């Protein structure tokens with residue numbers, strides 16, 4: 056059973072943005088990362104290389120699975136019935152306790168479209184329609200992430216201090232996106248990408264007085280039993 060279903064638009068978004076949170080929770084929970092595209096539109100790395108890089112997490116942790124939906128990179132579209140149905144189907148099949156989705160105001164258009172698709176699919180998966188796609192299921196909790204800092208309210212911070220070194224290794228595994236081979240060329244996006252990722256995590260850590268943290272946005276109200284539980 057999948058406890059946490061993470062949607063990733065491309066084969067590195069989830070690891071780069073919330074790799075520490077995934078590693079931390081994989082100690083106790085089953086996690087499935089569903090990657091919408093194969094990232095073939097990137098300047099570096101073809102779809103085979105990018106898929107292989109994304110499988111690394113499954114090699115180091117048995118609690119993590121990775122699945123691909125093979126949508127065309129650059130053409131994630133919230134108006135696509137095919138893409139919406141594929142996401143409804145996977146939510147109904149995996150029946151997760153938590154969904155983690157790309158953020159709907161991210162600067163990358165594919166990430167924004169993915170976010171809209173996932174929000175819509177989460178709702179439609181829960182109602183009595185499209186019975187060929189599986190039995191209705193409502194996932195109660197959804198979080199949103201971004202590679203960028205989220206300029207919005209209702210954010211929470213996951214302390215990943217103990218996982219920072221493991222996250223560096225995880226990010227470092229994406230050879231094509233870190234331009235580790237001679238044939239790869241740096242782009243505006245991936246130049247100094249490891250520094251950007253880790254600097255953001257350390258900055259988020261300072262916000263909660265710890266070494267490193269990752270940021271997630273929530274839409275739900277939060278229930279707590281004790282005022283001390285969030286201190």
Ligand SMILES: [Zn+2]
Nearest residue numbers: 064065068163
């Ligand atoms: Zn992406």
